[in-house]
Amino acid sequence: MVIQTLELTKKYNRKVTALNHVSLSIDTGVFGLLGKNGSGKTTLMRILTTLLTPTDGKVSILGMDAVKANQEEIKRNIGYLPQEFGFYKDFTVYEIMQYMCFLRGTEKAMQKALIHDALEQVNLLDHSKKKYKQLSGGMKRRVGLAQAIMHSPPILIVDEPTAGVDPEERINIRKLLSTYAENHAVLFSTHIVEDIEYTCNKLAVLDGGNLLFTGALDELLHLADGKIYECAFDSLAEFQEFEQKYKVISFKRDGSKTKAIAIVESAKLTNATPYRPSLEEAYVYITTRRE
Numbered sequence: 001m002v003i004q005t006l007e008l009t010k011k012y013n014r015k016v017t018a019l020n021h022v023s024l025s026i027d028t029g030v031f032g033l034l035g036k037n038g039s040g041k042t043t044l045m046r047i048l049t050t051l052l053t054p055t056d057g058k059v060s061i062l063g064m065d066a067v068k069a070n071q072e073e074i075k076r077n078i079g080y081l082p083q084e085f086g087f088y089k090d091f092t093v094y095e096i097m098q099y100m101c102f103l104r105g106t107e108k109a110m111q112k113a114l115i116h117d118a119l120e121q122v123n124l125l126d127h128s129k130k131k132y133k134q135l136s137g138g139m140k141r142r143v144g145l146a147q148a149i150m151h152s153p154p155i156l157i158v159d160e161p162t163a164g165v166d167p168e169e170r171i172n173i174r175k176l177l178s179t180y181a182e183n184h185a186v187l188f189s190t191h192i193v194e195d196i197e198y199t200c201n202k203l204a205v206l207d208g209g210n211l212l213f214t215g216a217l218d219e220l221l222h223l224a225d226g227k228i229y230e231c232a233f234d235s236l237a238e239f240q241e242f243e244q245k246y247k248v249i250s251f252k253r254d255g256s257k258t259k260a261i262a263i264v265e266s267a268k269l270t271n272a273t274p275y276r277p278s279l280e281e282a283y284v285y286i287t288t289r290r291e
């Protein structure tokens, strides 16, 4: 396993439990991390990169315990795109990449080729002379991604790389991550379920610091089998009454009729027909079910 966590717990100020006994195994490929705002995704990624110390539990990276003595070696093996990648606004894209090489102690003779290759991968070669302040939000994310992959680290950890990126670029970023993951481990945190659907083999779902699910996409879909139904209503009043009792994921109106996708669990309703859930619907199911 490339990354392993065992019963990982993080408390902030002894009050907020950001991670609660989270055990995960991550190998080569794209591993998705899905969760609402505040579910603990960034905390987990910061612990894996050794930027944050856990309150309890264990982390192993490439077989090394994430203890102080191994931190420098672990950092060298991880490329990280943080949620907020900011930089000196008057630096050009090229200068940012040079600066990153300097921080890493990259030999001068190797820098040019490394920077060229990384900028090419994120489609920024034509913008290398632009200042950071002149870049769009999506371009800034791509600079962040370029610096993270530049030294081909065995582990790439990316915190919402597709946030604020237009659909075409989002597709490019997904393709880049999929290609990179052919022989590296990529941990991909996102709010966008489609990102996971198109790139990941496995995923984890966090909610309020708790690990609700970890496994293959198919297994998550399987959990929602027989729980989600398409329900038809002839009047608005009928639909409103239903909405009081069941979790409605989506609905469409057509005149007085309404069709809804809802979590009905095992209830036997005459107006409900079994429905094959999408990943997004299965995700809603596991984040709302209470056992």
Ligand SMILES: Nc1ncnc2c1ncn2[C@@H]1O[C@H](COP(=O)(O)OP(=O)(O)OP(=O)(O)O)[C@@H](O)[C@H]1O
Residues within 6 Å of the ligand: 012, 013, 016, 017, 018, 035, 036, 037, 038, 039, 040, 041, 042, 043, 044, 083
């Ligand atoms: N430095 C901090 N001090 C106190 N509480 C914090 C700190 N950082 C995060 N938290 C809290 O820990 C919890 C998890 O936060 P975290 O940023 O890890 O979630 P997230 O899933 O990354 O959220 P988002 O999707 O909004 O980025 C939240 O309740 C958050 O308010």
